[in-house]
Amino acid sequence: MARMPGAEWRPIPSNFTRGGQESVQGVVIHIMDGSLSGTDSWFRNPAAQASSHFGTGKGGQLYQWVDTADRAWAQAAGNRNWLSVENEGRGGDSLTSAQLDRCAAVLAWAHQVYGVPLAVTSSTGGRGLGYHGMGGSAWGGHTSCPGSAIVAQLPEIVRRAQALAGGGGGGGSTGGTYTVRSGDTLSEIGQRLGIDWHKIAEANGLRSPYVLQIGQRLTLPGAGSTTYTVRSGDSLSVIGARLGVSWQRIAEANGIRAPYVITPGQTLRIP
Structure with missing residues (x-):
């Protein structure tokens, strides 16, 4: 399947x-x-x-x-x-x-x-x-x-x-980007990335009612690497595309080898 x-x-x-x-x-x-x-x-x-x-x-x-x-x-x-x-x-x-x-x-x-x-x-x-x-x-x-x-x-x-x-590196000078997909909310994005969603909102000038658009690229606050919590349906290439990071870099950073299996709930370090 x-x-x-x-x-x-x-x-x-x-x-x-x-x-x-x-x-x-x-x-x-x-x-x-x-x-x-x-x-x-x-x-x-x-x-x-x-x-x-x-x-x-x-x-x-x-x-x-x-x-x-x-x-x-x-x-x-x-x-x-x-x-x-x-x-x-x-x-x-x-x-x-x-x-x-x-x-x-x-x-x-x-x-x-x-x-x-x-x-x-x-x-x-x-x-x-x-x-x-x-x-x-x-x-x-x-x-x-x-x-x-x-x-x-x-x-x-x-x-x-x-x-x-x-690949292609993450956007911005503050630690990377995230591309919004269908069903995303700020709180869910923040939870998966281990970042306070209020900080994501502030970094992107978002105000209540915090409306997101599919395909919108959000700047992620915080320098250096971050983490991402895998959810059902994710793959390394999809995660990499949304975060603006090569999926090969994510795999290498987490010691993942072919067939590149990831599981829901798994925490990945994003370089």
């Missing part, structure tokens, strides 16, 4: 092959030719005979419809060996910056979990970040999906995925 932390889990009842994912060569980018909500409804219709592992909205929503241990029905002959990401929009569109971020997050996660290279590929025999049209007739003949504008954005997705997976 593999569900991506940070993606909203919206399982569909059918239109996929349970346990059918034979391998993961890479991630395939699609265009929905419609809305995220419409695609979500369509995938729940048995008549659709279609699905995708993930889907993004123009505003930055990220859905996971199918567990990556299961085979989604997205690109015909490519289904057995590739993960799929449908993106809200229509032919000729470019992906929004928020969609680029979400696709990069999926690629970075697939890199950590499955060893997918952080590179663009245009070959069905290759590995990395591909697109639906590269599969030709064997992949359903959808050669215009996702369109030339989005294909031209694939290197940018890879660049953002490399930043997520490979």
Whole structure:
């Protein structure tokens, strides 16, 4: 079973092959030719005979419809060996910056979990970040999906995925940053990081009612290293992305070796 932390889990009842994912060569980018909500409804219709592992909205929503241990029905002959990401929009569109971020997050996660290279590929025999049209007739003949504008954005997705997976130090001069995700509150963030949430609020100029926005980057008070308490669904790459620290550095600082297993409640030192 593999569900991506940070993606909203919206399982569909059918239109996929349970346990059918034979391998993961890479991630395939699609265009929905419609809305995220419409695609979500369509995938729940048995008549659709279609699905995708993930889907993004123009505003930055990220859905996971199918567990990556299961085979989604997205690109015909490519289904057995590739993960799929449908993106809200229509032919000729470019992906929004928020969609680029979400696709990069999926690629970075697939890199950590499955060893997918952080590179663009245009070959069905290759590995990395591909697109639906590269599969030709064997992949359903959808050669215009996702369109030339989005294909031209694939290197940018890879660049953002490399930043997520490979690090870059924490922001600010006061000890690091934290990127807000769905469901976060100041008190929960403070508890997981071992920092008084009032100090986080003060460091970021936040006042009652302390409203946070998904994707907002908070400066963390205090110099030097801090700690983070693992919660359900976390992975090293996701924690590193939210804190602006390379997940490899976190692993090294805590003596964690492959397969990089962490458990809820575990306290990690963040360098």
